[in-house]
Amino acid sequence: MTTLDEWITKSVKNIIHISETAHLDVAILARKVCMLDRSTLGASSHIRLNEQQLESLEYFLTRRLQGEPIAYIVGEKDFWTLTLMVNRDTLIPRPETELLVECVLEKIDCQKKIRILDLGTGSGAIALSLGKECPRLDIVGTDISQKALAVATTNSKLNGVSNVQFISGNWLDAVPGQQFSIIACNPPYIANNDRQIETIHTRFEPQSALVSGEDGLEALRHIIPLAYEALLPGGWLILEHGYNQKPSVNNLLSDANFASITHASDLAKTARVSMGQKAQRVK
Template sequence: MTDTVESAIKRATLLLQSSSDSAKLDAQVLLLDVLQKPHSYLFSWPEKLLSAAQLQQFDEHCQRRLNGEPVAHITGLREFWSLPLQVNSSTLIPRPDTEILVEYALSLSLPMAAKVLDLGTGTGAIALALASEMPLWQITGVDRVADAITLANTNKQRLGFINVGFVQSDWFSQVDAQQFDLIVSNPPYIEYDDIHLSQGDVRFEPLSALVADDDGMADIKYIITQARDFLTSNGYLLIEHGYQQRTKVHSFFAQMAYTNILTVKDLANNDRVTLAQWPG
């Protein structure tokens, strides 16, 4: 027994409805990974029969998704800023909301050859997105996890960007004494007792990349404090944070003598990124 492309997607959609809010899309992405075809193939060849091997791999993919494993971990890929990035369990899966940080960073008035630092780079998503848009920027991404740096370098090599480099560093610890026009970060900002940590895809992601002490504020405060030694005069710091942390982030930026503090909302109209300038 075998399935057509169309019938396989219908069957998988029904199967995944109990474990996913995007069952049909998940089924489509998983099948395209098996077929190694673009999305248009699903509509061009709906009656195409799957081979026994393809059907077996698709069923295995669906079972993993049924168990809650993220689609990105199953396929090994996630698109961010239209860039196909390899992902694995050593880092967070890049999320669409983080593109807001990239979008706003690109809107800032910065030198043509700006020096940029991405703290906690993970897959390299933010650094690589900025590199793709600003080839003259000199971008450094750091992460304390060696496997994350390996992954970020793999993505860099696949995409062919030459204006970005990655260094293993616990925040600023291995960053040379230099100043940056822009520092960006998507640090851990979730509280340890947040109920969402036991739900959905985040169950399969590294806890150390998600949670922080001090009600999720510890790493944010550390970055805001230390960044003052690494920013140029009027340089910018952009930090992604939880939607309920706006007031605390604003307050700490002000306490640390930053100016022009502004919060940007994400795609769901939640407070998501706060930026400020260091007067120097």
Template sequence: MLRSQHAESEVMASTMPSVRTILDQATQRLAGLPTARRDAELLLQHVLGRNRAWLIVHSDDAMTAEQVTQFESWILRRAAQEPVQYIVGEQEFWGLRLRVTPDVLIPRPETEHLVEAALERLPEGETVRVADIGTGSGAIAIALAASRPQALVTALDLSEAALRIARENAAAHGVAERMRFLQSDLLAAVRGERFAMIVSNPPYVPGGEELEPQVRDFEPHSALFAGAEGLDVYRRLIPEAAEVLEPGGWLLMEIGHGQRAALAELLAGWDDIAFVDDLQGIPRVVMARKAIDR
């Protein structure tokens, strides 16, 4: 009887598709996407709990029926251009694995330029107060808190759903005790307080700009669009930041393509205005310091 059951399981395994076969089929189904093979591999890695090297070495291994079913459902979602990050529920940022859902913008590698610039201006070993405006998944705030163990970070967002994700991510990375999460329209909830630094990756996409379907149809529009020129949030945030920053405090913001001149104008009267380019040479971050005598 045992021998019969073993033989039956061997027959079933032999009829299930191999890792190579299922990957090739998925790549063909995603052929309309420029990242078809990479997406298929990433999704399969998450289904199997294995890395890419394992997929290569074990390409002839058979998959179980449950694994095939889950993978096929994920491929259908990706074929509809749902972002891989929402399908698997996570994204890496600054070496941190963060939970993401359609309630929050997917953290981009370009935003790491903002974190790097902020850390260059945050002293080590000192207690400093930092505010992150429009925190979303908490990516920037958590990266700063993790990198500066004595920093006290306030994460603000208008969306309570986004704040729930940010709280969860902060707890997962052991920094929640040095953070607070406030539902707020920009800095409204902290007026009267003082901060050494304010950081933000605000909405900056002009209203009429065409976006890729996977961004346009799935990511929260409130975290993307900011009026006809993409400048509406900057126009409100900059004067609010001037009210709550300490004299000499820093304001750092991510900016969109072609917005450098407009941001320089909006920051007239601030000190040490500077821009950081991304790897493509596009201005990505603007920095400005509140005048000492303000």
């Protein structure tokens, strides 16, 4: 009978050539199948795997070897303080999007009951993180994908977040005539000829969540002027974008009359979030 430790050692060797995170991937699979948490995995290395566990582990490992992201295999991803269900109808939330959540939190007073819009909410990552952090906020998450919104709704229940409402629709059309203090958005921003979309990881994700026209800026070009109209005076638009899109997004924000435009950078010091404020007094 194979022990968990033996399976882990063998499996890391199997996937090390396709995954930069082979040790972590294998640990996540082992935890899922053997129903262990982070703290008990180490102490459980000697356990003997039964036939069913071994079969499940090998099935998951085969999927990983075919390039499927680990989050889709186990059906979940940790993001901010939440564990979110994900499937192939939703983008897998990325660490850079946590930077966007941080930027929103810096702009608001958590104790106030202000309205926040998360455009293109996907799994609900941004809306639910903010909702969990600040239960008084009144948050709307929108998406064009009904299937993504079904996942987001499940995630609100799984994470006990009750101050987020999900609405379907094409960008701002989902909330006609409504106004918000903050609009946050992580739109699709990859150009359709960009080789990033051919990476093994993104091949499994919905293309409508990733790709946006010839230069990757189609969605941002559409959203930015409409968001200006949907913001209350003094409100902020906070956007995630590609690693090389800071100058273009800066120009789009400025053309739409946004002021106080600033950018926030990731750990690699690359600007990945840009934000602009609507004037306090609109002329």
